[in-house]
Amino acid sequence: MLYLRLCAFAFIFCMFSPMIGNTIKDNSPLGGWGGTAIPDSIWSLMQGKSVPKTCTVSRNELRYLKVLHYGKDGKVHQGELICNKAIAQDLLEIFRELYKAKYKIERISLIDNYGADDTRSMEANNTSCFNFRFMTGSTTRISKHGMGLAIDINPLYNPYVKGNKIDPPSGARYAKNRDTRKDIPMKIDRNDLCYKLFIKHGFKWGGAWKSSKDYQHFEK
Numbered sequence: 294m295l296y297l298r299l300c301a302f303a304f305i306f307c308m309f310s311p312m313i314g315n316t317i318k319d320n321s322p323l324g325g326w327g328g329t330a331i332p333d334s335i336w337s338l339m340q341g342k343s344v345p346k347t348c349t350v351s352r353n354e355l356r357y358l359k360v361l362h363y364g365k366d367g368k369v370h371q372g373e374l375i376c377n378k379a380i381a382q383d384l385l386e387i388f389r390e391l392y393k394a395k396y397k398i399e400r401i402s403l404i405d406n407y408g409a410d411d412t413r414s415m416e417a418n419n420t421s422c423f424n425f426r427f428m429t430g431s432t433t434r435i436s437k438h439g440m441g442l443a444i445d446i447n448p449l450y451n452p453y454v455k456g457n458k459i460d461p462p463s464g465a466r467y468a469k470n471r472d473t474r475k476d477i478p479m480k481i482d483r484n485d486l487c488y489k490l491f492i493k494h495g496f497k498w499g500g501a502w503k504s505s506k507d508y509q510h511f512e513k
């Protein structure tokens with residue numbers, strides 16, 4: 294009985310220890326996988342960028358994740374992102390499944406490397422999550438990305454479409470007649486593994502919205 298209890302404790306500790314420590318657990322030559330509190334160097338990089346002076350989300354609500362992913366070149370790359378602690382475990386599990394399936398994600402780099410400029414990041418087909426902002430027209434209501442509860446995957450090939458407005462603008466050629474097209478790389482639709490994994494983890498997909506379509510976007 295004691296043995297069983299010890300095993301259960303060890304299992305639970307192993308499941309959650311990556312989420313509570315301050316050190317990144319690196320098992321692979323590339324740096325590998327991990328979820329931690331935000332390291333000091335990353336937190337200072339975020340200041341004035343994804344963490345502007347107006348930011349009302351606290352550091353301890355956020356997590357720093359390292360994931361591996363297959364790129365456009367078919368090789369393994371190191372990715373890093375910031376998200377809300379509420380979805381950190383979901384994202385680690387989803388990215389692990391995508392990695393196992395060799396699902397291609399071109400780039401997973403901190404949006405701060407693009408000056409927290411959403412359009413620049415999307416033009417670079419960069420997958421990102423947290424970027425503090427209020428909802429359009431509000432000074433109190435925080436957007437889902439502002440909370441770190443939304444993520445955009447391969448955004449250039451899976452743009453945001455509302456009427457004639459397409460974001461990023463260079464994603465226009467991937468916006469038209471998406472339902473029937475087979476020539477769109479890394480396309481997210483209902484048959485896509487990425488879509489299926491996010492839905493399984495309780496996320497909503499922007500591609501299912503009515504008045505606009507945000508094909509890159511998943512939120513909780």
Ligand SMILES: [Zn+2]
Binds near residue numbers: 438443509510
């Ligand atoms: Zn989004």
